[in-house]
Amino acid sequence: MVSSRHEAMHRIFQDYPGLFSGVSEVLGVAIPPPTSVTLMPTDLTEARPVERRVDTLLRIETEDQGPFLLAIEAQGKKDPDKTVSWPYYVTYLNNKYRLPSLLLVVCQDHATAEWAARPISIGLRQWQTLALYPLVAGPHNMPVITEVAEARKDLALASLAAITHADNPDVGAILKTLSATLRDVPETIADPIVELIAQGLGNRPAAQQWRNLVAVDLSFYKSALSEEIRDEGRDEGRAEGRAEGLLLILDVRGIAVTDETRQKITSCDDPQLLHQWLNRAATATTAEEIFAEE
Template sequence: MAKIPHEALHHLFREDPGLFTQTVRRILDETFPKIKEVAEIIVDTTSIDAVERYIDTALRVTTDEGEEILVIEPQTEPPSPQKIRAWAWYLAFLENKYQLPASLLILTAKEPTARACRGELSLGPARRPVMRLLPYVIGPDNMPLITDAAEAAEDVPFSVLALLTQRLNPGVEQAMRPLMDALDTLDTDTARYYAEFVEGGLGESCQREVWKQIMKTMTYGYVSELKQEFREEGREEGRQEGHLETAVKTLLAVLAARDLDATDADRDRIRSCTDHERLLVWTVRAATASSTAEVFGD
């Protein structure tokens, strides 16, 4: 299961290889043959000089036009010369190893990065480049924000990809409930999988919290187990808060018992601390310290 946005963007293509064809045709209006068979390529393109280069996702596919290789690479920032050389390395390595043509799909949630990846990606002197890269590029500027449940249900994997590509869009919340409605058209296990996938793909962001809050209000079957997980998370957070509260009270009690003169600033510092281990260290020090300065290590 993908747990971070970077991984989620390319991981989807392993689960549904046909997504590559659908995305390229629908978003880029490019002709790409239908994929009939697929196998993931697990390959480390480490060179003899120990410069490590790993490919995010590489698929060996059989299409109506024969075999080829698909490389899917998420990209956060505009590509540096080093990154362009790495992409060239991936493609040349795979073509040479498997003697098959390779295509590169770049995915990004940032418009400036998408525009940069569609620009001049070349190797060699500017006066006469020796190689040019022509990747497919998908970003928030050409990926639709799907806000209609019926449209989302027509192709759920694509709708998941669309939401994750648009995750930095301030209006992405408009696409969340329609996607949740679309998930209800799938079997329970598959719907639950995609719901968890989206949560992980949104990363540690406010959008992820919005997704979780909306999920808590849903009554669909696939949400029931997720709600249980949310309740467990809430209980665990409550337990952690309870432990912190106990640790704070214990430390303050030790300070009072030893007549250590804690100022209002000291008490505020203790009450605002959310690190249980640090509170424990301060409590141990308080048992023998002669001042609060020694307790805090100041």
């Protein structure tokens, strides 16, 4: 199953097709800015029972270079099978479209990035028939952006950089810079970036830092992540209110409440379960009867 962070690492190029210009500059490859970009079909399957799909495929037009194809792969770990599939992608694209092709691999850890950057050679030791040199973007070469002015220059590049630096010890400062930058950005631009970064961080500790920043700095946005955070806040508020109401009922009815029982009630964050306890408290004669069915 494809993870959300896997999707974010290549989907960002679909949402911001001009992003490759910034990435190529960072990687030290002189590629002219595109004059147009076309999202291409990602299905590279042949008419035989072997299915191969590249993560994202773009046709990029440039004024000086002419058109070329950019195949983008999000790679979360070392995969020996890629030494077979990646050359296949490039040769297939060359055969089908008769256009120059580049392979860009996006990684989130140094070991995978180092592995992905190794040339893939096809042929004999004495004669190299085909060699593939992937471009690799990862924590080893993507910029660490901690200045709002720098992030504002290219939001898409800053977002991808944040995703690739998900395990960076300074990721908190990177994400804080992005959240501060997005405060002054229209919702239509900020919302997709908020979601892409959330997906790209996956289940790493940095993901919770991003959620906290979105909740505090970007609470006015209507993105799916913002709505999810607000829903969690409403659920938490309902749970706290019902816990207080349950303790009040027990006190009014003169039912003794031990420290253990009080802790059980106040630590419960399930509004529905607290509602059930409230109903039982109306007729229970002891606190134990409230939890009898659990």
